[in-house]
Amino acid sequence: MKHITVNLENKSYPIYIASEGWSQLSRAIGGKIKGNKVLVVCDENIYPLYYNSVKSVLISMGYRVNPAVIPPGEVSKSFDKALELYTHALEARLDRSSSIVALGGGVVGDLAGFIAATYMRGIGFIQIPTSLLAQVDSSIGGKVAINHPLAKNIIGAFYQPDAVFICPDTLVSLPSREFATGMAELIKHAFIADPDFISWLEENMIALISRDVEALSSAIHRSCLIKTGVVEQDEKETGLRMILNFGHTIGHAIEAATGYSKYTHGEAVAMGMIYESSIAMKMGLVNQGYINRLSDILRRAGLPTQLDTPAWGPIVERMIHDKKNVNQGIVLVLPTGYGKVSIIKDLNPEQVKQMLQ
Ligand SMILES: NC(=O)c1ccc[n+]([C@@H]2O[C@H](COP(=O)([O-])OP(=O)(O)OC[C@H]3O[C@@H](n4cnc5c(N)ncnc54)[C@H](O)[C@@H]3O)[C@@H](O)[C@H]2O)c1
Numbered sequence: 001m002k003h004i005t006v007n008l009e010n011k012s013y014p015i016y017i018a019s020e021g022w023s024q025l026s027r028a029i030g031g032k033i034k035g036n037k038v039l040v041v042c043d044e045n046i047y048p049l050y051y052n053s054v055k056s057v058l059i060s061m062g063y064r065v066n067p068a069v070i071p072p073g074e075v076s077k078s079f080d081k082a083l084e085l086y087t088h089a090l091e092a093r094l095d096r097s098s099s100i101v102a103l104g105g106g107v108v109g110d111l112a113g114f115i116a117a118t119y120m121r122g123i124g125f126i127q128i129p130t131s132l133l134a135q136v137d138s139s140i141g142g143k144v145a146i147n148h149p150l151a152k153n154i155i156g157a158f159y160q161p162d163a164v165f166i167c168p169d170t171l172v173s174l175p176s177r178e179f180a181t182g183m184a185e186l187i188k189h190a191f192i193a194d195p196d197f198i199s200w201l202e203e204n205m206i207a208l209i210s211r212d213v214e215a216l217s218s219a220i221h222r223s224c225l226i227k228t229g230v231v232e233q234d235e236k237e238t239g240l241r242m243i244l245n246f247g248h249t250i251g252h253a254i255e256a257a258t259g260y261s262k263y264t265h266g267e268a269v270a271m272g273m274i275y276e277s278s279i280a281m282k283m284g285l286v287n288q289g290y291i292n293r294l295s296d297i298l299r300r301a302g303l304p305t306q307l308d309t310p311a312w313g314p315i316v317e318r319m320i321h322d323k324k325n326v327n328q329g330i331v332l333v334l335p336t337g338y339g340k341v342s343i344i345k346d347l348n349p350e351q352v353k354q355m356l357q
């Protein structure tokens with residue numbers, strides 16, 4: 001079992017990557033779950049697949065376990081679902097010393113984490129991420145949130161879990177498009193921080209997409225190390241953590257301009273990384289070889305690298321309203337070489353649009 005410690009000023013906690021599956025759960029996090037009552041939050045897809053495995057382990061460790069099942073998808077990151085979960089927590093008589101376990105993708109992690117952060121001003125919180133995106137990205141770093149009807153992830157907190165338990169076996173049941181969306185973040189980590197990991201991905205892509213558990217465990221471990229390293233240096237996203245947004249300024253704008261329905265988050269980020277790299281090329285920061293190599297890896301992972309019908313007007317319009325922008329200019333995280341990026345501020349929207357056309 002691989003293991004990473006996240007070292008933060010006020011709190012440190014472990015991430016376990018268990019290539020041997022659920023049997024390793026009690027050894028890994030047994031001592032990390034606070035209290036003796038646990039509310040396991042999962043969605044309707046995850047409940048029939050993995051709830052019983054987790055429940056049996058928790059019961060064998062002496063915990064009293066209750067499930068809270070939400071509908072799958074982004075719609076569940078709502079005030080309504082939060083209210084339902086507070087009700088579940090009260091009915092299960094969770095107290096200050098109890099814990100919430102998030103068993104699922106990023107939606108479950110963000111929502112359950114938000115409840116853990118706010119119920120009785122904060123109770124125990126364990127992440128058991130089951131989607132690739134959650135395993136390499138959303139379960140690490142402590143950002144928890146729900147959506148407001150006017151803006152995504154706008155009501156939230158920084159609330160670090162007590163432990164993260166990753167079971168790569170769960171990826172076998174993940175739908176391919178969801179798998180690819182997680183691959184976009186994993187590939188992003190390699191391109192922002194680790195040139196050797198880029199070569200490793202090129203060599204191991206077939207094993208990864210055929211969901212080989214050994215290959216997945218290694219890739220998840222390397223990817224988590226990169227995200228952890230960034231979060232440790234800038235927990236509250238005041239500077240460096242912004243580099244994790246490579247591909248995201250344009251990616252978010254693509255998602256918004258296409259009504260959050262045409263592309264998954266990772267698909268939009270994949271195209272965002274290519275378009276942001278082509279801006280970097282026009283600014284002389286990287287060459288065509290960089291873009292070719294990135295596109296090749298993204299395509300092999302099952303991701304798109306360009307829009308069918310690019311409409312740059314509305315996309316740049318959305319980029320202007322990105323929350324990273326401080327004044328009028330656009331902020332982009334641009335590559336400057338393999339495994340290297342820079343935060344470029346105050347770009348002129350008109351020039352950005354021209355470079356994209
Ligand atoms: N907190 C952060 O730092 C952070 C970072 C990135 C993304 N996010 C958030 O994460 C969310 C997206 O996460 P996601 O992509 O995991 O979406 P998700 O939670 O909606 O999961 C995607 C789909 O896959 C299903 N699923 C998950 N694991 C499965 C498995 N093992 N087998 C079968 N089906 C499975 C889910 O039921 C769902 O239908 C967004 O809300 C986003 O805002 C948060």
Ligand SMILES: [Zn+2]
Nearest residue numbers: 185248265269
């Ligand atoms: Zn992302």
